Amino acid sequence: MMDSFFLYAGIYLCLIMLLSLYRAVFGPTVLDRMIGVNAIGSKTTALLILIGIIYQRVDMFVDIALAYACLNFIAVLAASRYFQKIKGLYDESH
Amino acid sequence: MTVSAVIFIVLGLFFFTGGSIGILRFPDFYSRLHPAGKLDSMGLLMTMAGMALYTLRDFSLPAIITALKIMLIVVLVFITSPTATHAILDAGVRAGLGPWTAPEKKVKE
Amino acid sequence: MSVDNLSPSDVAALRAKRPALPSRTKKSISFVLTFLICFATWIVLSGRFDLFHIGLGVIACSIVSSLSGTILISRRGFEQMPRQWLQFILYIPWLLYQILLANLQVTYLVFHPRMLELIDPRIIRFKSRLKKPMSLFIFANSITLTPGTITVYVSITGEYTVHVINEQAGNSLPGEMQERVARLMGE
Numbered sequence: 001m002m003d004s005f006f007l008y009a010g011i012y013l014c015l016i017m018l019l020s021l022y023r024a025v026f027g028p029t030v031l032d033r034m035i036g037v038n039a040i041g042s043k044t045t046a047l048l049i050l051i052g053i054i055y056q057r058v059d060m061f062v063d064i065a066l067a068y069a070c071l072n073f074i075a076v077l078a079a080s081r082y083f084q085k086i087k088g089l090y091d092e093s094h
Numbered sequence: 095m096t097v098s099a100v101i102f103i104v105l106g107l108f109f110f111t112g113g114s115i116g117i118l119r120f121p122d123f124y125s126r127l128h129p130a131g132k133l134d135s136m137g138l139l140m141t142m143a144g145m146a147l148y149t150l151r152d153f154s155l156p157a158i159i160t161a162l163k164i165m166l167i168v169v170l171v172f173i174t175s176p177t178a179t180h181a182i183l184d185a186g187v188r189a190g191l192g193p194w195t196a197p198e199k200k201v202k203e
Numbered sequence: 204m205s206v207d208n209l210s211p212s213d214v215a216a217l218r219a220k221r222p223a224l225p226s227r228t229k230k231s232i233s234f235v236l237t238f239l240i241c242f243a244t245w246i247v248l249s250g251r252f253d254l255f256h257i258g259l260g261v262i263a264c265s266i267v268s269s270l271s272g273t274i275l276i277s278r279r280g281f282e283q284m285p286r287q288w289l290q291f292i293l294y295i296p297w298l299l300y301q302i303l304l305a306n307l308q309v310t311y312l313v314f315h316p317r318m319l320e321l322i323d324p325r326i327i328r329f330k331s332r333l334k335k336p337m338s339l340f341i342f343a344n345s346i347t348l349t350p351g352t353i354t355v356y357v358s359i360t361g362e363y364t365v366h367v368i369n370e371q372a373g374n375s376l377p378g379e380m381q382e383r384v385a386r387l388m389g390e
Contacts (some may be wrong), residue, residue, distance in 0.1 A: 001149075002096065005100065007101055009103055009107060012107055013107065013110065016107075016110050016111055016114045017114075019114040019115065019117075019118060020114050020117055022118060023117050023118060023126075026185045027123075027163060029123060029184060030102065031123045031182055031186050032123045032126065034182055035117060035123060035126055035127065035130045035182060036117065038178060038182075039113060039114065039134055041129050042134045042135070042137075042138055042171065042175075043110060043134070043137075045138060045167065045171070046106070046110075046137070046142065046145075048140045049125055049141075049142070049145050049164065050141075050145070052100060053145060053148065053149075058145075058149055058160050059159075059160050059250070062160055062163045062164055062167070062246075063163070063201075065167055066166065066167050066170070067165075067247075069167050069170055069171055070170070072175070073174040073178055074169075076178040076181060076182065077177070077178060077181050080178075080181040080182050080184065080185040081181065081185075083176075083189070108310075109306060109310065110309040112306075112309070112313045112314065113313075116309065116312075116313035117314050119313065120313075122324070124353075124366050124370055127353055127366075128309055128338070128351065128368055129309055129313055129355065131347065131348075131353065132302070132306055132309055132348065133306055133309055133310065133313075135348075136302060136303070136306040137379055139366045156250065159247060159250045160250075161249045163247060163248065166244075166247060166248075172348075175348075176343075176347035176348060176354075177343040177344075179347055180343075180347060180352060180353070180354060180355075183353060183354075183355055183366065183373055184355070184356070187355055187356070
């Protein structure tokens with residue numbers, strides 16, 4: 001019974017990630033896309049541990065989740081450092 | 095313990111839902127950062143606490159270490175999430191994007 | 204933004220504040236503390252207790268703490284370290300409570316059907332009375348985590364630029380949190 005609960009929680013998390021993916025794909029500015037990608041990344045961290053619980057290998061998946069959290073942070077930091085050099089991030093909706 | 099784990103995970107999923115819908119609904123990226131930065135880290139705290147409790151249901155040394163690792167992820171995210179939020183915000187300010195303001199206020203004045 | 208803003212008298216005051224402990228003792232204390240923190244992290248992350256892995260951990264932690272021991276535990280203000288850490292541990296539950304309040308507020312805004320009429324984003328500026336760089340840093344991160352406010356910019360002299368989601372959120376700044384951070388860092 002707990003297994004199916006975790007399975008449905010994982011599926012629900014994937015659906016929520018689709019909502020964030022909308023912002024990452026159609027976001028009017030580059031920074032909106034970055035917010036969407038960051039949100040997907042932090043949900044993936046939770047999803048990885050859920051997968052670990054479903055397959056009963058939490059001890060292995062927790063390391064992957066830790067590395068993924070670090071990578072997500074570094075990616076956002078690097079991308080925003082890169083984009084702040086570009087003056088006048090243009091708004092694509094105009 | 096299992097019941098409290100389920101409650102925590104459901105609460106965390108609720109916060110995650112709020113974060114995603116907030117990212118969709120808010121008008122500009124400054125205000126989108128509020129749900130993105132806060133609700134996501136809070137949802138992560140809740141789901142991770144629930145899963146750490148679920149891991150602790152058989153009380154052995156590997157289980158305790160795994161639960162500690164899960165909480166270490168939460169600590170890491172709580173330190174890095176304000177920094178990431180600030181980095182995106184700083185990029186926006188330096189690029190010269192103005193914040194969205196409520197339109198009806200301008201009409202009244 | 205730069206340290207150049209400090210007047211010569213400020214620099215002299217900062218110099219005079221340095222504690223009387225000899226530098227070698229301080230160095231070894233910070234080495235041992237950093238080593239212990241690193242080693243605890245190592246044990247949690249590796250999870251194996253045979254001689255080989257523990258030995259690797261001892262070597263790696265020694266290298267790291269000999270190179271960067273003085274970064275985590277600074278040499279200035281050394282005597283008040285234990286009290287500061289105790290205060291920090293006491294500060295965390297209050298911060299968690301504030302974060303919970305913040306999340307409930309933002310969730311309420313997100314699910315409100317007429318959300319666009321409730322929010323009124325604006326950028327405000329205020330001057331904080333905090334002095335130490337570390338307390339400025341803690342205060343800025345706490346602002347980002349609490350109701351409806353995100354720090355945009357902090358200068359080293361304590362001028363904050365904050366993006367607030369509506370007017371009530373801006374009124375509570377700097378408020379109680381600044382007092383708590385000031386007590387935490389002993390200012």
